[in-house]
Amino acid sequence: MATIDETRTAEGSEETPKYKVIGTRPIRHDGSDKVTGRALYGADIKVKGMIFGAVLRSPHAHANIKSIDTSKAEAFPGVRAVVTSADLPEPGDKIAELGEGAVVLNHLSSNNLARTKVLYKGHAVAAVAADNLHIAQEAASLIEVEYEVLPPVMNVLKAMEDDAPVLNPDVRTEEASTGETGDKPSNIAKHIVFEKGDLEKGFADAKYVVEREFRTSTVHQGYIEPHVATVLWNNDGQITVWTPTQGTFSVRSQMAELLHVPLARVKVVPAEIGGGFGGKISVYLAPAAAVLSRKAGVPVQIVMDRADVLQATGPTPGSFIRIKMGVDADGRLTAAEAWMAYEAGGYPGSPIGAGAMCVFSCYDIPNGRVEGYDVCVNKPRTNAYRAPGATNAAFATETVVDELCEQMGMSPLEFRLLNASKEGTRRIDGVTYPRIGLVETLEAIKNSEHYNTPLTGENQGRGIGSGFWFNAGLKSAVTATVNSDGSVGLLEGSTDIGGSRTAIAMQFAEAIGLAAEDIKPAVVDTDSVGYTDVTGGSRVTYATGWAAYEAAQDLKRQIVSRAAELWEVDPDLVSYEDGSVIGPDKSMTFKEIAIELSLGGEPLVGRGVSNHNEPGGAFGTHLVDVEVDPDTGKVDILRYTAAQDCGTAIHPAYVEGQIQGGAVQGIGWGLNEEYWYDEAGSMRNANFLDYRIPTCYDLPMIDPIIVEVPNPGHPYGVRGVGEVPIVPPPAALEAAIYDAVGVRMYELPMSPPRVLHELLKKES
Amino acid sequence: MAKKRIVTATVNGREEEFLCQPRQTLLEVLRNTLGLTGAKEGCSNGNCGACSVVIDGKAVNTCMVLAVEAEGANIETIEGLAPVDGLDPLQEAFLENAALQCGICTPGFIMSAKAFLDENPNPTEEEIRFSMAGNLCRCTGYDKIVRAIQQAAETRCAQSASCEKETV
């Protein structure tokens, strides 16, 4: 089908296509519903008899809860149920695996409904269900909570000080390498150290050394759809949850653990999901809605508003990072050291581990040390956000690299080509890379028209930055049901956040020899498909695509054996090739044989599962031109090109979309987005007016360059795509701002007041 | 409690009568009373455009309109855009250009773009970006959305004689 923009492939564009379906751009299967308003997202779900909930949230950033009096709310006309943490089972000290790493249940439960303390402004304290939302909201405001207000701890370095108020009495510092924990409560939940080679020697060998400190602000995923959950606790104890989520099976586990009910009693039905970026994995509303439903005897829907979303969900950590790097006279990196502290929010669990692994991931460094801290502060409990932890780290490392290049008088691109990680490079955390495509992204940028077009205007500058993300494999299941007309229904458990239905269907179609349009993919509930891990870690196209490939192989085997029966020949003489089953003297297309087999015998159903964990890390390199207004510090983006190794681009238009969208989230993070807190720890910009995500008027077209270095660990060479593109932008922008007006920015966001401050400092 | 009001309005070409409280926004009534859930609630204060519909030819945020204000209004929502036998050029263009990922902002974008193109059938990229700034998308980076609106403008121009290229 027609599309306006053509993929620009860095290599292999003149070869004959390897695939028939892969690499084409079919219309997505769910497209019509989504452009006509028919698709049902979380808040569009209406269940018979449903009533509406509202959540009372803490006005304080840090306080002990002395008492909660719900009597006035309960007496309010139209109120059907009121709940507090007393209505959730006591979580004890259990640690559970909930589909996204181990979680201390007490923390997850308390994050849903605060038990003894509130740890951030907006922390849920109680919930009301009523005949309509207006009544529920008014009744919630009648709940009387007595707080003992405590001093808030809003900054990672302050929280690490010995005399800082401690948020969680049960948190003690865990040494990641030994698993040992400290002897007294602390805001530092975890301490990580990675080492490689001889750091001292490495720096002694360096001719140039740069050491800098960086600060980044808390930022939010900013999905447009607020969180919502609709729950029915049925009379027979069966619980049904309708919710937009990145992981139905994860929600099922969380609900079973938090409510102390058997897994089999929970069914999670995925609504269409209006964005997530990592932030729609944890449950926030469903447990409260469940206990409200149990009390009220009818389904309960709770929807957050935007202020709730910003104040109580999401964010990715603010951070403090110190980076020191050294290079020898030839421009080769000799040593690198990082000290990183990430804000976990109210409960432990920042992505410091990933940040510490990513911080030097783009470079081949012989000697290194990385030290990381996971630190609780009075901000919302952080959650995954697109390459969690990597963007903060890349901003710091890439800026130091840019300064080293300046000192050496070396082109930042040539420096990266010389020092880039490649197959066989061992990261400081010990992992050795398989075949990766960082060098290819650098070459793609080097060969781009953008790179080869010089800037001419005043106050204009160009910057480059690279970034990495691991990607994930994990478990997926797919069921392929063959219809009597030869079309195929594909049942899958991966909720579709950006077109993955089609990317999975295309891999199935490629494998079985059909067109993408012959496949009808459906994302189904937890009772209707095999276990599938979250839509996250850039894993769906890789892992669920692989499961779909396996389902096709299963069907092919069945078809070969059934065709042999039908034709009364030895199965060894029958094969399946290129969309047809071929016997000694007969051949039938998939459709023909499917129709034939539907006339008699068992239905044809294929099964595919995957649990492969060679997702093939992915790299991106971005190039940006900016113009800085020297009198206001405002940064305008003139041109943007993003090259990324995608392994194999299944649906190039959606691969481009991931690159463009990720880049723009990174641009927002780099230039304007930040949580702005007052001294009491209250977020003052909890709305889309002052939490400033980019609008279309802030951007030029974003030019994607798809680089395809096939992943040897996947039947079609797929690497994850979604996460990498958020990583390079802040760093690339920093370099461009410096190139334009000669000031270094060591703090995110690089907002006009900060840039102007540096410009004025430089002038005086 | 304020008495419910009867409001009569034209919704997607049909006269509709609905009951509402003064405190209900038009968005709430469209979604919960009339079952038109294509308009989405993204921010509740006029900053994201996900709830955009066209009223009397103008795009508005329905989270910022009281339902009682709609008396006598002509309301067009995403549900009424497509002809019975196909899709509107804007809807086609969004699909062909992969201009949506999660799709939650799509109905609002399409309705805003419709009102915009009705007034400015042959816009520049700059004009599109300026006028669409009230619709937020967090997935796409806007590139493909802008291209889709450009394509739809061309298609609409080709279908209509009234669209003349402006010369500057």
Next chain:
Amino acid sequence: MRDFEYEAPTSLADAVGLLARSNGNARPLAGGTDLIDHVRTGRLSTDLIVDLKKIPELMALELNDAGLRLGAAVPCYQIYSHAGILENYTAIADSSNIIGGMQIQNRASVGGNLANAGAAADSTPALIALEATVVIQGPAGSREIPVDQFCTGPGKNVLEPGEIIVELKFPPRPGHSGSHYRRFIPRNEMDIAVVGVGASVVLDESGENFVSARIGLGAVAAKPFYAQEASELLAGQPVNDETIKKAGEAARSVIKPITDMRGTEEFRLHVTGVLTERVLKKAVERARG
């Protein structure tokens, strides 16, 4: 949202009567783009919302030799689509075209923007520059006050219970005049002004000298205000970078900016000077035709 009643009177007298009867708990509604959000979040409470859009006087838009009369509830899009306003009262068209997005501009009114008395209101500095007069109707009758005396503090104005703004009156524009409003925002659209500057200039026939100038500043003090000294020092001066720079310096010397989520004190101080210069230059360009 808390419960409230709604009325949509068709006459000024009825509107004033309704507002006056409810002990200050009634709220007038024009575009609703601030009011509905404030009521939803509980920042404002109300028993009665009085929709003013059915009152002819508030929807009037008249431009003739006597000047411009702009009904308080006229939505922004009608203002920036009006050829005469674009030509002669350009600053107010500039403001109307950047308040919120297109969907907001199709509802929001300049009268409402003024009545909300936000320090950063985008239209108020332009109204000040263009010397608007606020026509107010209340239980005690009608009164008029200069626009720069209307706001009294953040969210506060001179309106007494029961009073509403009926319209804004602008004097006719002299020859060789031009005006402009511009704000600084971190993004390119959709933000609240960090600094807002409206200016109107009148030049002599040669176009080389200022006859007079009026500068209104927003977002740099508790309320938008007339920068008197900066304005008056331009009268009789030649149009050049030096005099314009002086006006910019005078503007920044009288402001009392704060640091908040939108900008720092340092930023607002510096940018007030920068923006005042840029706005004056644009107004001069327009005055010269």
